Every structure is written in structure tokens, then in C-alpha cells.
Amino acid sequence: MEYTALHTLLWLQTAFVLTTQEFVKLSVTPKITAECGKEVTLNCNVSSSRHGLSIKHMNWSQNNRSLCSLDKEGNITHHKHTLSHFHCEYKHGTQLSLIFKRVQPLESGDYRCKLQSNQGAKHQYTRVELQECCGIVEGVWTGDRATCTFKNIYPDGDVHWFHGSHNLSDGSVRQHTTKHVDEGGWLTIRSYLEQNSSTVPYNCSLKSSTSGRYITSTLVQNPELQARSISQEHTHPGRNGVGSPGPLWTYLCISILLAVTLK
Ligand SMILES: *[C@@H]1O[C@H](CO)[C@@H](O)[C@H](O)[C@H]1NC(C)=O
Ligand SMILES: *[C@@H]1O[C@H](CO)[C@@H](O)[C@H](O)[C@H]1NC(C)=O
Ligand SMILES: *[C@@H]1O[C@H](CO)[C@@H](O)[C@H](O)[C@H]1NC(C)=O
Ligand SMILES: *[C@@H]1O[C@H](CO)[C@@H](O)[C@H](O)[C@H]1NC(C)=O
Numbered sequence: 464m465e466y467t468a469l470h471t472l473l474w475l476q477t478a479f480v481l482t483t484q485e486f487v488k489l490s491v492t493p494k495i496t497a498e499c500g501k502e503v504t505l506n507c508n509v510s511s512s513r514h515g516l517s518i519k520h521m522n523w524s525q526n527n528r529s530l531c532s533l534d535k536e537g538n539i540t541h542h543k544h545t546l547s548h549f550h551c552e553y554k555h556g557t558q559l560s561l562i563f564k565r566v567q568p569l570e571s572g573d574y575r576c577k578l579q580s581n582q583g584a585k586h587q588y589t590r591v592e593l594q595e596c597c598g599i600v601e602g603v604w605t606g607d608r609a610t611c612t613f614k615n616i617y618p619d620g621d622v623h624w625f626h627g628s629h630n631l632s633d634g635s636v637r638q639h640t641t642k643h644v645d646e647g648g649w650l651t652i653r654s655y656l657e658q659n660s661s662t663v664p665y666n667c668s669l670k671s672s673t674s675g676r677y678i679t680s681t682l683v684q685n686p687e688l689q690a691r692s693i694s695q696e697h698t699h700p701g702r703n704g705v706g707s708p709g710p711l712w713t714y715l716c717i718s719i720l721l722a723v724t725l726k
């Protein structure tokens with residue numbers, strides 16, 4: 464007798480929990496694509512079809528580690544253990560937001576919003592993805608070779624060097640490329656060419672591994688040869704013209720001289 468009463472009680476309790484959980488609802492955006500270097504906000508909205516909802520606890524977490532939590536007084540506690548600057552805000556008595564100043568590659572992934580309330584517990588996930596980032600590129604002439612460095616790249620890319628319209632990745636010129644990942648997941652790619660003698664600048668380009676597009680590029684030129692080519696252009700203004708300008712200039716000068724002296 465006592466046994467069945469206990470069972471009934473347990474059954475009722477379970478049924479009660481199951482039904483009350485239907486009233487309270489958490490809304491999150493299932494997937495957010497973060498733009499490089501831009502702030503991103505993850506909202507977690509609480510609603511209930513019943514009156515008298517009171518929040519006991521809420522939190523945003525990643526990989527089972529709480530980033531911030533809200534108590535029943537509405538006070539937020541931040542748990543600092545990630546690399547990024549983030550903070551949480553609680554608004555309108557129903558919305559807990561997790562705000563990142565700038566999402567780093569290693570922080571992309573699933574974030575969980577969890578609620579404990581007098582009408583039951585709920586949780587929902589938001590997936591944060593980071594857009595392709597082309598970061599910053601720098602091309603310099605170091606020693607006797609063209610070097611370029613791409614920083615804050617995500618997710619990955621291949622370096623292709625061009626010389627005018629010539630794609631140097633065909634193996635005609637040796638190139639060395641190294642990759643390094645920092646603690647936030649950003650990639651630094653450095654590349655140099657084993658060629659140093661042209662007055663035409665080398666184009667160092669990064670092709671994204673995900674989109675297959677060239678996302679960033681820079682021109683690198685030997686400063687000495689550049690200076691020499693500029694001074695040559697000044698002393699020989701006709702150098703880039705069609706044909707060989709030498710005899711033409713001589714012919715013109717002689718003609719003018721003749722014209723003047725014959726007058
Ligand atoms: C949460 O509520 C705010 C307004 O209070 C709204 O702007 C936002 O879109 C909502 N977010 C979700 C994920 O429902
Ligand atoms: C999350 O952490 C809690 C204790 O903090 C633990 O009981 C639970 O098993 C963990 N879950 C996962 C998926 O690691
Ligand atoms: C807050 O998040 C952590 C990590 O997921 C979890 O272990 C903990 O139970 C959460 N707290 C509450 C009261 O939900
Ligand atoms: C919670 O916030 C209230 C004011 O909003 C403050 O008076 C109280 O001391 C805070 N409690 C804790 C535990 O920080």
C-alpha cells in the first residue's frame with residue numbers, strides 16, 4: 464500500500480516536472496557568424512506562458528566552463544578564464560547576453576545558455592562561427608630577398624607569388640613558406656622567394672583554403688633596384704616607348720639642328 468502511494472507520488476512529481484517545463488522557454492540564435500574584429504552578442508531570452516516565473520540561476524558556458532552566471536537577485540558574476548574580453552548583461556528581467564569584443568578562432572564553437580527557474584530547467588546552444596579573416600599583410604625586402612608576412616589569418620591559406628603575370632608557383636622560383644598558430648588560434652604565414660634581381664615588383668598573394676579566393680596581397684620590390692629604375696626613367700624619358708628610341712632622338716636632334724643652321 465505504502466509502496467504504491469510512493470510510486471503514485473513519484474509519478475505525479477515527474478508528470479508535474481514534465482508539464483511545468485513546457486511553460487518556460489529559452490530562445491537563442493542557433494548559429495552566429497562573427498565578422499573579423501567585430502563585436503558579437505549572444506542573447507538568451509527567457510519567456511513563460513505562465514505567470515509568476517522567477518529565475519533562480521542562469522549561465523552561459525562553453526565546454527562545461529561557466530563564463531558568467533546570474534543569481535536570483537539578478538547579479539552577474541564573471542568567470543575570467545578565456546583569452547578574450549567578454550562581458551555579460553542582464554536586461555528586461557528576461558535576457559542574459561554574452562558579448563565578445565572580438566572573437567578569436569579558438570573561441571568559435573558551441574555556447575550553452577542554461578536556466579534554472581521555479582518553472583523548471585532548460586538549456587539551449589548557440590554555435591559561433593568565425594568568418595574568413597584576411598588580417599594584415601606586410602611585404603618587405605630583407606637582406607637580398609622578397610619576404611611577406613600575413614598576420615591574423617583564419618582559417619588557413621596558401622601563398623602564391625607572382626611576377627607580373629607569371630605565376631611563380633609553377634616551380635620556376637623556389638619559395639619558402641612557414642606557418643605559426645598563436646594561442647588564440649590566429650595563423651601567421653611568412654614566405655620568401657629565392658630571387659632578388661628584378662626591377663618589376665613581386666606580388667605576394669594569399670589564397671584562402673576555404674573559399675579558394677585570393678583574400679589579400681602585397682607588392683614587394685627591391686628598394687635599390689627600384690631607385691635605379693626610377694633614375695633610369697628620369698634620364699631616358701623615351702625608354703618605355705615603342706621601338707628603340709635612341710636613333711629616333713638622334714634623328715630628331717639632327718633635324719632640328721639642320722633646320723636651325725639651314726635657315
Ligand atoms: C531576445 O529579445 C530581444 C528583445 O528583447 C530581441 O531583440 C532578440 O532578437 C531576442 N533574441 C532571440 C534569440 O530570441
Ligand atoms: C560538466 O561538469 C559537471 C560538474 O561541474 C559534471 O558533472 C558533468 O559531467 C560535466 N559534463 C561534461 C559533458 O563534461
Ligand atoms: C553553470 O555552468 C556550468 C558549466 O556548464 C555548469 O556546470 C553549472 O551547473 C551551471 N550552473 C547552473 C546553476 O546551472
Ligand atoms: C546584488 O545586487 C544588489 C543590488 O542590485 C546588491 O545590493 C547586493 O549586494 C548584490 N549581491 C551580491 C551577492 O553581490
Ligand SMILES: *[C@@H]1O[C@H](CO)[C@@H](O)[C@H](O)[C@H]1NC(C)=O
Pocket residue numbers: 623630631632633
Ligand atoms: C598559381 O599557381 C598555383 C600552383 O600551381 C595555383 O594553385 C594557382 O591557382 C595559380 N594562381 C593563378 C592566379 O593562376
Ligand SMILES: *[C@@H]1O[C@H](CO)[C@@H](O)[C@H](O)[C@H]1NC(C)=O
Pocket residue numbers: 607659660
Ligand atoms: C641575389 O642574391 C644572391 C645570393 O642569394 C647574391 O649573390 C646576388 O648578388 C644577389 N643579386 C642581387 C642583384 O641582389
Ligand SMILES: *[C@@H]1O[C@H](CO)[C@@H](O)[C@H](O)[C@H]1NC(C)=O
Pocket residue numbers: 625666667668677680681682
Ligand atoms: C596580386 O595577384 C593576385 C592574383 O593574381 C591579384 O588578385 C592581386 O590583385 C595582385 N595584387 C596586387 C597588389 O597587384
